[in-house]
Amino acid sequence: MKIHNFNAGPSILPKEVIRKSAQSVIDFNGSGLSLLEISHRSIDFLEIIEKTTCLVKQVMNLNDDYAILFLQGGASLQFSMIPYNLMDQEAAYLDTGFWAKNAIKEARKFGKVKILFSGKNQNYTHISKHYQIPCNVDYFHCTSNNTIVGTQMKIFPKTSVPIVCDMSSDIFSRKLNFCQFSLIYASAQKNVSSAGMTIVIIKKNILGKIKRNIRNIPSYMDYKIHIQNKSILNTPNVFSIYTSMLTLEWIKNKGGLSVLEKQNQHKAKLLYNEIDNNNLFENKIHEEDRSDMNVSFFLKDKKLEKEFNKMWKKENIVGLEGHRFLGGYRASIYNALPLESVQFLIEIMKEFERRHDRK
Numbered sequence: 001m002k003i004h005n006f007n008a009g010p011s012i013l014p015k016e017v018i019r020k021s022a023q024s025v026i027d028f029n030g031s032g033l034s035l036l037e038i039s040h041r042s043i044d045f046l047e048i049i050e051k052t053t054c055l056v057k058q059v060m061n062l063n064d065d066y067a068i069l070f071l072q073g074g075a076s077l078q079f080s081m082i083p084y085n086l087m088d089q090e091a092a093y094l095d096t097g098f099w100a101k102n103a104i105k106e107a108r109k110f111g112k113v114k115i116l117f118s119g120k121n122q123n124y125t126h127i128s129k130h131y132q133i134p135c136n137v138d139y140f141h142c143t144s145n146n147t148i149v150g151t152q153m154k155i156f157p158k159t160s161v162p163i164v165c166d167m168s169s170d171i172f173s174r175k176l177n178f179c180q181f182s183l184i185y186a187s188a189q190k191n192v193s194s195a196g197m198t199i200v201i202i203k204k205n206i207l208g209k210i211k212r213n214i215r216n217i218p219s220y221m222d223y224k225i226h227i228q229n230k231s232i233l234n235t236p237n238v239f240s241i242y243t244s245m246l247t248l249e250w251i252k253n254k255g256g257l258s259v260l261e262k263q264n265q266h267k268a269k270l271l272y273n274e275i276d277n278n279n280l281f282e283n284k285i286h287e288e289d290r291s292d293m294n295v296s297f298f299l300k301d302k303k304l305e306k307e308f309n310k311m312w313k314k315e316n317i318v319g320l321e322g323h324r325f326l327g328g329y330r331a332s333i334y335n336a337l338p339l340e341s342v343q344f345l346i347e348i349m350k351e352f353e354r355r356h357d358r359k
């Protein structure tokens, strides 16, 4: 049975990645042991961490100025780990949605937060490109893709201030100049792997600037200690790291980020076209800010929801419900979602429109 998986996270992964990671749980590399039964300090596992680190750098075209960490606590822990390590006095944030707001809430516990732009009054349907980053802030924080409302930053500011970016829902989905960022973080369960692991990419020279008398950083919260320990300060999420390695190999075999970007843009364009041209549906996001990963849409007539829900559920489409804060619909069309699933959803929307035209 073919299932079309539009889940927002945890979400679809490439079939072959799932197959190989499942096999490793049963018998890791023909060793007779499960991946879950070996030491995280064994040579076999150290090789996995090393390989995953190299793949991240290769795929993103990053040099050795950057350290790659695989931590726990989700992107949510990064909301406080970032100010813990980087905020001396004040940081600048963009308020572009639910996750950005959570990041801001945590940062306020460590110092002053300057909000350079808030999309709140427009229900986060737009991201400003006209804000000024003060040169005296410790860092600038943004969210590259707003998973819930469905907006995405297409351009990033030029600034001398370190740029910190939450890429949880669009990491490895497009080619960017990743050297413009000083810190990138992404929880794995949207486009990379299973939940319980966060990839943190840090330009090493931004660390160590907090004065000790401001705060003493607990070891698990200290990026420098994790870098020294190569992500095995404590027992990491071995399964999620291994699965990330498989996904990164899949990305590399596909031809890398520029190939995936083209595919992702194509899928998104087809779906937005249908939403714009179908009489029954609408998308509320400013066109230039529309996400290529999470496509949100609504029925113009809410009374039709029950009927539409029944229709797509019957066709083995899953995960199309909008976020519980927003309602409506959200199709998450991550790297692993095949074009044919997007085409299938479009056919269902067309058929729904035809049925109602006839009425």
Ligand SMILES: *Cc1c(COP(=O)(O)O)cnc(C)c1O
Pocket: 009, 073, 074, 075, 076, 077, 099, 143, 145, 146, 147, 166, 167, 168, 169, 187, 188, 190
């Ligand atoms: C899902 C998500 C988070 C939260 O991730 P957790 O791993 O659940 O902490 C943060 N930011 C963005 C943009 C997300 O999509």
